[in-house]
Amino acid sequence: MYAPRPVEAWAVVVAGGTGSRFGGPKQFADLGGRPLVSWSLTTARQVCAGVVLVVPADQASPPDPGGGSWDADRVVPGGATRSESVRAGLAAVPGSAQIVAVHDAARPLARPALWKAVLAAVAAGAGGAIPAAAVTDTVKEVGPGGRLVTLDRSRLVAVQTPQAFRAEVLRRAHQGGADASDDAALVEAAGGRVVLVDGPADNLKVTSPLDLVVAAALASGVIP
Numbered sequence: 586m587y588a589p590r591p592v593e594a595w596a597v598v599v600a601g602g603t604g605s606r607f608g609g610p611k612q613f614a615d616l617g618g619r620p621l622v623s624w625s626l627t628t629a630r631q632v633c634a635g636v637v638l639v640v641p642a643d644q645a646s647p648p649d650p651g652g653g654s655w656d657a658d659r660v661v662p663g664g665a666t667r668s669e670s671v672r673a674g675l676a677a678v679p680g681s682a683q684i685v686a687v688h689d690a691a692r693p694l695a696r697p698a699l700w701k702a703v704l705a706a707v708a709a710g711a712g713g714a715i716p717a718a719a720v721t722d723t724v725k726e727v728g729p730g731g732r733l734v735t736l737d738r739s740r741l742v743a744v745q746t747p748q749a750f751r752a753e754v755l756r757r758a759h760q761g762g763a764d765a766s767d768d769a770a771l772v773e774a775a776g777g778r779v780v781l782v783d784g785p786a787d788n789l790k791v792t793s794p795l796d797l798v799v800a801a802a803l804a805s806g807v808i809p
Contacts, residue, residue, distance in 0.1 A: 592708050595682040596629035596700075596747070597674035598622065600690035601639045601663025606792055610641065612690040614797055617804045621791065624693035624804075626656045629747075632700040633686060639663040639674040668764040668771070675759060678752070684708065685755050687768050688747035691791045694803055695747055702782045703749035712777035713750040715769045716784030717742035744769065745784040750777075 600612035600622045607614070612622040622638070629636045638657035642664065659677045663670030671687055678685055684707050686700060699716055706714035720741040726734040748768055750758075758771040765771045769779045789800050 592683050592704075593681055594633045594684040594686060594704050594749070595635045595637065595678045595752075596633040596686045596688060597637045597639065597671060597678065598625050598629055598657070598688050598690055599639045599663070599667065599670050599674065600625075601641050601670035601673075602667070602691075607794065607797075611791055611797070614791075616693055616797065616800055621693050621797075621800075622690040623656065625688055625690050625695065628695060628697055628700060629686070629688065630656055631697050632704065635659075635679070635682070637661060637674045637677045639670045666764045667766070668759070668768075671768060672759050672762075675756060682752050684749055685752045686747045686749040687755075689790070692746055692788055693791065693800060695745070695788050696785070699782075699785065699788065700747050700749075703747055706780050706782055707749045707751055711780045712754045713748065713769055713772045713779040714782055715748040715767070715779060716745040716788065717781045718745065718784040718786060718788075719743075742781065743784070745788050745790070 613620050616624060626636060635658045638655050638660045640660060640662060642662040661673050661677050663673050684704055686704060703714040703716060720738045720743055724736045724738055724741060726736055728734055744767060750772060754772055754777045755768060758775040763771055772779055787803050789796060791797050791800055
């Protein structure tokens with residue numbers, strides 16, 4: 586009886602933004618004595634065979650503020666948009682990879698269990714798997730002239746990263762060079778099947794300085 590061959594998964598950690606809403610490149614801001622991006626790199630290293638780090642295009646090899654080197658197999662410059670940055674990272678992923686997980690460095694607290702959940706869903710046959718959390722706020726769409734339309738929140742989810750995909754599915758979705766706010770949108774548009782896994786509430790996205798304060802509290806256990 587033959588044992589199944591292990592699935593080779595690589596991670597693309599996207600840290601190529603300028604941090605315009607944060608007031609600077611948030612991916613290098615301090616969180617618990619470490620650069621924000623290093624949290625995601627450490628976790629990606631635990632669950633993936635290899636890690637590609639995408640950095641700002643004008644910083645092809647930014648120094649680690651901690652004095653070391655980034656825990657990534659490859660460091661590549663990103664593009665003008667998130668999708669361009671993902672494509673730059675994807676191009677550095679070896680052809681042997683069967684699954685690629687794409688993760689935003691702005692979500693430093695994504696735990697190994699979440700990474701494993703999306704990777705397992707793809708290994709089980711899905712084209713892609715993304716974490717999503719129920720929307721608890723009332724959401725309104727602002728139409729022409731300021732007209733408001735209240736959306737049915739029972740049908741809405743807030744999507745997170747890491748998002749995992751079969752490598753060939755993700756490469757095909759990016760072939761056209763389109764832009765989207767996340768990779769699942771490109772895969773969906775290309776006809777790929779994307780499934781949802783539970784996204785934890787503490788998988789915070791750091792967008793503003795206040796978010797960094799909350800992330801520090803979560804990381805230190807002040808907020809359980």
